[in-house]
Amino acid sequence: MIDAFLQFLNFEKRASAHTVKSYQTDLDQFQKYLLLQYECNAPETAQPAMLRSWVVSLIEEGLNPTSVNRKIASLRSYYAFLRRKQLISKDPTKVLSALKTRKKLPAFVEEHSMEMLFQEDTFTTDFFGLRDRVVIELLYGSGIRLAELLDLEVRHVDLHAYTLRVFGKRAKERIVPIGKTLAALLEMYLKERTELAAVDNLIITDAGKAAYPVFIQRLVKKYLSAVTTLSQKSPHILRHTYATHLLNRGADLNAIKELLGHANLAATQIYTHNSIEKLKKTHQQAHPKA
Structure with a gap:
């Protein structure tokens, strides 16, 4: 059974x-x-x-x-x-009863570290360096999950509307916006990708085949290792980073929920704790009575 x-x-x-x-x-x-x-x-x-x-x-x-x-x-x-x-x-x-667990705040990369990551000399100037940058920019610039990235096909990218058509958990479809910088990067990537790809998947390996989980995980770990000391350097950390940076800059929590593809608001509220911790540090550093 x-x-x-x-x-x-x-x-x-x-x-x-x-x-x-x-x-x-x-x-x-x-x-x-x-x-x-x-x-x-x-x-x-x-x-x-x-x-x-x-x-x-x-x-x-x-x-x-x-x-x-x-x-x-x-x-x-x-x-x-x-x-x-x-x-x-x-x-x-x-x-059976569930065991008590300590709630862990989602780890994320600081904004200045992400800025360092996207400096010109971080990625090589060949196609594979461009591909690597597209992967990092997509995960950080759209907040999509690893599985969603792997399922993305060329036809799911709309460069004119600056959107991605993403299929989340249980094949639930959502439209995710991307910035103009990422759209321009994707346009360059798609032109060069055509000569190498033998599949419909947007992200391909060096051999032109569909990217797979370990390939992306190694790629992300390689680049994050250069800018952060976080113990975990995974694609999901970039998703946490995306959500945390949006919230820190004033984005509405309900909007973040929709962007991430969460089924309910409770899943998104974990990011508010990071913002509260940041406010506490600011208070401790700046207030005379802190």
């Missing part, structure tokens, strides 16, 4: 490949635990105590609370699916 659930996520819920893979990893791990500890090879027959035992084993292994909570969420989704299919009468995950 795990395979049926994964197909449901893929074709009916239209979850991303990354999400489906995460569910598969969690459920495979759970299934192996049941077989090893209880000689149970059918998760749909597992008792609540077995689920609780697996969660306890994860905690004892030292898995961080966020990862444990993700695995609990995977179980809940799976057993909810089984109930909808009327394969079980009771939900065994009701005995």
